[in-house]
Amino acid sequence: MAGLLLAAGSGSRLGTPKATVRLGGERLVDRGVRTLSDGGCAPIVVVTGAAPDLTVPGARRVHNPLWDTGMGSSLRAGLDAMPEGATATVVALVDQPFVTAPVVSRLLRAYADGASVAVAAYEGAPRNPVLIGREHWAAVGESAAGDVGARAFLRANPDLVTYVECGDLADPSDIDTVEDLARARAAVNLFD
Structure with missing residues (x-):
């Protein structure tokens, strides 16, 4: 099962590309690759953009020249x-460092049990990461636009979606602002 880490954004509200931010002595991009790898994904593709020369050990780097158009182009x-x-691939976001x-692994088990689309949920609320079977990649790519990744596809095809409760395993909070980063740095030892 492959892994896909979306790490192309500039982090405009944060003031720096999120992929390059350090948390607990590790860049968010490396943390994301490790999470996917330790969870059972191989190979792993990382989509870069705002930091085009980013080196990503343990993953294949793909540069998205259209990164500034939003997450949709990076997903495609x-x-x-x-x-x-x-x-299938598990799609994860670089700015969710406490996804474990x-x-x-739980998403991969859902796929092994027959789910072709599996979405991590936290206390019943769907978030990321998302597992998408190959048979849906074209449709997901067609519906991805601007800052909308797979969400339009998921909403249009609720009968395909298996929600996988993960609230007991992780925190899906993302890092968008300097304040978010400060909170994450204060909490870094909670999930590591």
């Missing part, structure tokens, strides 16, 4: 870069 670039043998490897 990542899905297009998936290896031919991949039957067991969340990824």
Whole structure:
């Protein structure tokens, strides 16, 4: 099962590309790759943009030249870069550092049990990461636009979605602002 980490944004509200931010001595991009890998994903593709020369050990880097148009183009670039043998991919976001490897593993188990689309939920609320079977990649790519990734596809196809409760495993909070980063740095030892 492949992993896809979306890490292209400039972090406009944060003031720096989120992929390069350090938390607990580790860049968010490295943390995201580790989470996907430890959760059972291989290979892993990382979509970059605002930091085009970003090196990403343990993953294949794909640069999205249209990164500034929003997450939709990065999702399309990542899905297009998936290896031919991949039957599904877990799509994760670089700015959710407290999503853990067991969340990824739980999504992979849902796929093994027959789900072709699995969405991590936290106390019943759908968030990320999201597992998408290859048979849906084209439709997901077509519906991804602007800052909307897979959400339009998921809403249009509720019968395909398996929600996987992960509130007992992780915190899906994201880092968008300097204040969010300060809170994450204060809490970094809670989930590591």
